[in-house]
Each structure stands twice: as C-alpha cells, then as structure tokens.
Amino acid sequence: MKLLNCSNAGAAGFGNRGRKRLYLVTFGCQMNEYDSQRIAQVLQEKYTLTSDADNADLILINTCSIREKAENKVYSLVGRFKKFKRQKPGLIIGIAGCVAQQEGDRLLKRLPFIDLVVGPHGIYGLPDMLRDIEKGTGPVLYTELKHDFSTPLISAPLPEPNPVQAFVTIMQGCDNFCAFCVVPYVRGREVSRPPDDILAEIRQILDEGVKEVTLLGQNVNSYGKKLNDDFSFPGLLRMVSETPGLERLRFTTSNPKDLCIDLMKCFRDLDALCEHLHLPVQSGSTTTLKRMNRHYTRDGYLATVDKLKSFCPDITLTTDLIVGFPGETDRDFEDTISLLKTVEFDQIFAFKYSPRPLTRAARFDDHIPEEIKAERLEAVFELQKEIGLSCYKSMEGRKEEILVEDTSKKNPKELRGRTRGNHVVNFPGPKELVGKFVTVKITKACYHSLRGEIYDTLKGEFQMNQG
Numbered sequence: 001m002k003l004l005n006c007s008n009a010g011a012a013g014f015g016n017r018g019r020k021r022l023y024l025v026t027f028g029c030q031m032n033e034y035d036s037q038r039i040a041q042v043l044q045e046k047y048t049l050t051s052d053a054d055n056a057d058l059i060l061i062n063t064c065s066i067r068e069k070a071e072n073k074v075y076s077l078v079g080r081f082k083k084f085k086r087q088k089p090g091l092i093i094g095i096a097g098c099v100a101q102q103e104g105d106r107l108l109k110r111l112p113f114i115d116l117v118v119g120p121h122g123i124y125g126l127p128d129m130l131r132d133i134e135k136g137t138g139p140v141l142y143t144e145l146k147h148d149f150s151t152p153l154i155s156a157p158l159p160e161p162n163p164v165q166a167f168v169t170i171m172q173g174c175d176n177f178c179a180f181c182v183v184p185y186v187r188g189r190e191v192s193r194p195p196d197d198i199l200a201e202i203r204q205i206l207d208e209g210v211k212e213v214t215l216l217g218q219n220v221n222s223y224g225k226k227l228n229d230d231f232s233f234p235g236l237l238r239m240v241s242e243t244p245g246l247e248r249l250r251f252t253t254s255n256p257k258d259l260c261i262d263l264m265k266c267f268r269d270l271d272a273l274c275e276h277l278h279l280p281v282q283s284g285s286t287t288t289l290k291r292m293n294r295h296y297t298r299d300g301y302l303a304t305v306d307k308l309k310s311f312c313p314d315i316t317l318t319t320d321l322i323v324g325f326p327g328e329t330d331r332d333f334e335d336t337i338s339l340l341k342t343v344e345f346d347q348i349f350a351f352k353y354s355p356r357p358l359t360r361a362a363r364f365d366d367h368i369p370e371e372i373k374a375e376r377l378e379a380v381f382e383l384q385k386e387i388g389l390s391c392y393k394s395m396e397g398r399k400e401e402i403l404v405e406d407t408s409k410k411n412p413k414e415l416r417g418r419t420r421g422n423h424v425v426n427f428p429g430p431k432e433l434v435g436k437f438v439t440v441k442i443t444k445a446c447y448h449s450l451r452g453e454i455y456d457t458l459k460g461e462f463q464m465n466q467g
Contacts, residue, residue, distance in 0.1 A: 002036075004037070020048070028066065029066070034167040071099055080114050096118045096122075101145075102186050105117070110285055118141075125383060150193070165212040166210045174189070176219060176255060237359055238273075243311075267308070269310045285332035302342065399439055400425065404438060408426045415428070
C-alpha cells in the first residue's frame with residue numbers, strides 16, 4: 001500500500017487554498033502508481049492531497065487484483081472508512097483500478113456506502129464523475145474498456161515535488177491471456193499510446209527535474225504492433241533516448257517471447273538505457289509454461305538470456321516466479337530451481353499461485369495444496385538468498401555511478417541511490433545530493449542492497465562525505 005507523499009504538496013502546485021482534501025491510497029504495481037499520480041493531477045484544481053483520511057473530503061483507493069491477498073487488503077481498508085462516512089455525510093468514497101473493473105456493480109452492492117467505482121480507463125473522467133456525485137445523482141459506476149489510448153497532456157505538475165524518477169505508461173492492456181493473469185479482463189486488450197503523446201509527457205516531466213524515466217506496459221516489447229505506422233518498441237526507445245535532459249531510461253515489463261534482437265541491441269547502443277532488464281520467466285518447466293500459455297519454452301528462455309548477454313555482458317537480470325501453479329509436479333519445480341541456478345538472477349519476485357476470477361487456470365482441477373506451495377516458495381527464497389548475495393558480493397570494491405534518490409529507509413542520516421544495474425546502495429552523505437549523480441565505492445554486500453562510500457574522483461581517494 002502506498003500513500004502519495006503530500007508533505008510538500010503546496011510546493012508542487014497542490015496547495016490547499018480553497019481546495020478540498022483528497023486521501024489517495026495505491027495498491028499494486030508501478031502502473032497503478034502511475035495512474036494514482038495522474039488521478040492527483042486531473043483533480044488538482046479542486047483537491048489537495050492529505051495524509052489524514054479522517055480529515056478528507058474525498059477518499060480514493062486505487063486497487064490491484066493480480067493477487068488475492070492484495071484484493072483482500074482493499075476490502076479491509078474500505079471497511080475502516082465506513083465510520084468516516086457516518087461522521088461526515090458529504091464525504092465521497094471511491095474505489096478505482098483493477099478490483100473496481102473486475103467487480104463493477106458488485107462493489108456497490110457489497111459496500112453500499114461507497115459513491116464511486118471506476119476502472120483504469122476512466123480516471124481522466126473523474127472530475128465529471130465527482131460533479132455528478134456532488135449533485136446527488138447517486139453512485140457512479142464506470143467500467144468501460146476503451147479501444148484507444150490517447151490521453152490529455154496535463155499541465156499540473158507531478159504530485160511529488162521534483163521527483164528523481166518518474167513512470168510513463170506507453171500502453172495498456174494485454175493480448176497474451178496467460179492462464180493465471182487477470183490483466184486482459186481488467187485492463188482490456190493491448191492498446192499502444194501514440195508516440196507523440198509519450199514524448200510530450202516525458203519532456204514535461206524532465207522540465208520538472210526528473211532524471212530517470214521508466215516506460216511502463218503489461219508487455220512493452222509488443223508496443224506499436226497495432227499503430228497505423230507499425231511503430232516498434234525499439235524505435236520508441238531510440239526516440240525517447242534522444243530527449244534532451246534524460247539521464248537514465250528503463251522499461252518494464254517484458255514478455256520473453258517478444259524480446260527481439262533489435263531490442264537487445266538497444267542495450268548496447270543507447271547510452272541512456274540502463275543495463276537492467278526485468279524478464280519474467282514464471283516457471284522453469286516447459287510443461288508448466290505451456291499450461292500457463294506463455295508461448296516460450298525453458299530452452300527458449302535460456303537462449304534469449306544468452307543472446308541478450310552477447311550484446312550486453314554486464315546486464316542485470318531480475319524475474320517473476322509463480323510456484324504451485326495447478327499441475328506443477330516435483331519435477332516441474334526442480335526445473336524451476338535448476339533455472340534459477342543457471343541464470344543467477346540478481347533478484348526475483350516470487351509468489352504462490354492464487355486463482356484469480358475470470359482466468360483459465362482458476363477452472364483447472366489439479367490445484368496444489370497450500371502447504372506444498374508454501375514449502376516450494378520457501379525453497380525458492382532460500383536459494384535466491386544465496387544467489388543474490390553472491391551476485392552482490394561480486395560488486396564489492398567496484399566504483400559505481402549512483403543516482404541519489406532519497407534518504408535511506410532505515411537510516412535517515414544516510415542516502416539511498418541506485419546503480420544503472422538497478423542495485424540499491426545506501427551510503428553516508430548530505431541531503432543536498434538527492435537528485436544528483438555521485439560515484440560510490442561498494443564496500444559491503446547485503447542480501448537485498450549494497451553499502452558504499454562516496455568516491456572523490458578528483459583526488460583519487462575514498463572519502464566519507466560528512467556534509
């Protein structure tokens with residue numbers, strides 16, 4: 001769960017003079033985080049962000065339905081807001097995002113105190129929906145799935161002032177229909193955003209001080225396939241990388257079946273494109289991958305990784321895994337363990353399979369018992385701890401360019417930055433370095449991050465910056 005930062009809201013153009021208060025909570029993926037930023041922007045004329053739900057005029061929960069646990073958290077949170085409605089009848093409570101799209105009017109029946117249910121495609125219409133609610137026309141339900149992705153260029157600044165990094169969605173929906181995934185049903189079929197819209201938004205956020213942009217989509221590799229000019233994702237990367245002021249460029253997420261040679265070459269040829277790729281494998285078993293409807297094999301995935309490394313030997317790879325998919329045998333699971341040992345990902349995101357509404361796998365009759373799924377997930381995590389630590393230890397003693405993102409999450413007296421390979425580094429330094437690039441010597445490897453010291457390249461010696 002993430003609450004948009006509002007501590008400096010006034011500085012970002014979200015001052016509360018004459019405005020109502022918006023409490024905005026986000027569950028789920030980076031695309032949801034991006035959507036929440038857009039929600040704050042489209043409502044900025046009338047609402048200022050607040051961190052106090054009990055003082056809000058509008059409460060919006062941007063939801064995720066990828067996993068059952070995230071969905072249950074939403075219902076728990078919404079239930080806690082019911083008392084605020086009794087205390088303040090004028091309060092508007094809305095549910096947005098994927099759960100809203102999935103459940104539709106069932107949410108209004110289950111939670112009769114809410115006023116608004118809006119799917120991902122409806123967020124730009126929120127001002128009109130809220131006006132209708134204020135007029136007393138009753139609850140508003142919007143779950144239409146659009147067939148284009150042209151969005152207005154919003155002049156309002158990002159809700160978090162001068163962010164170091166920003167997301168830009170380049171496409172929405174998905175045509176792959178993986179057996180476990182609800183995305184095509186809650187975000188619609190694959191639609192690419194016009195390149196001119198993307199470039200205009202990127203130029204705007206770079207003017208606000210952003211140094212690093214991450215392009216988002218359910219499968220960015222297939223970007224442009226439905227555009228009239230047959231535009232490609234590698235072509236878009238080349239255009240974006242030439243934008244003045246862009247220091248770093250990333251993208252996520254990629255389906256291995258669409259990782260073409262031209263895209264691999266971009267990691268070699270584009271200076272702004274960082275040497276990191278998140279390439280979800282989901283399973284190391286060809287049999288399971290076929291049941292998942294992933295359209296690649298274990299050997300095909302490994303061949304893709306080898307080819308990618310031939311163009312960019314230093315690339316950092318991360319992945320997603322699902323354990324306990326219906327029908328997964330002990331042999332299938334051992335294939336996954338074997339693949340982890342072969343590829344040696346720097347980091348993985350692994351989850352127990354949970355059936356999602358509307359998906360094909362939810363109708364399979366050979367589901368794995370929860371205790372077996374839990375055992376397999378634990379085995380994956382234990383192996384990855386060893387692999388990840390080994391990868392991180394290989395970086396000890398190296399000097400890395402760090403983009404300083406913020407203060408450290410565990411120690412506010414330290415800074416947190418990220419390498420081009422997407423490794424988090426904590427190190428001592430003054431807050432004035434946030435948003436800047438520094439060279440850091442890696443001094444210690446931890447399980448999920450690195451520690452370092454600022455390197456004074458002019459003096460040729462290592463120096464702790466005491467600020």
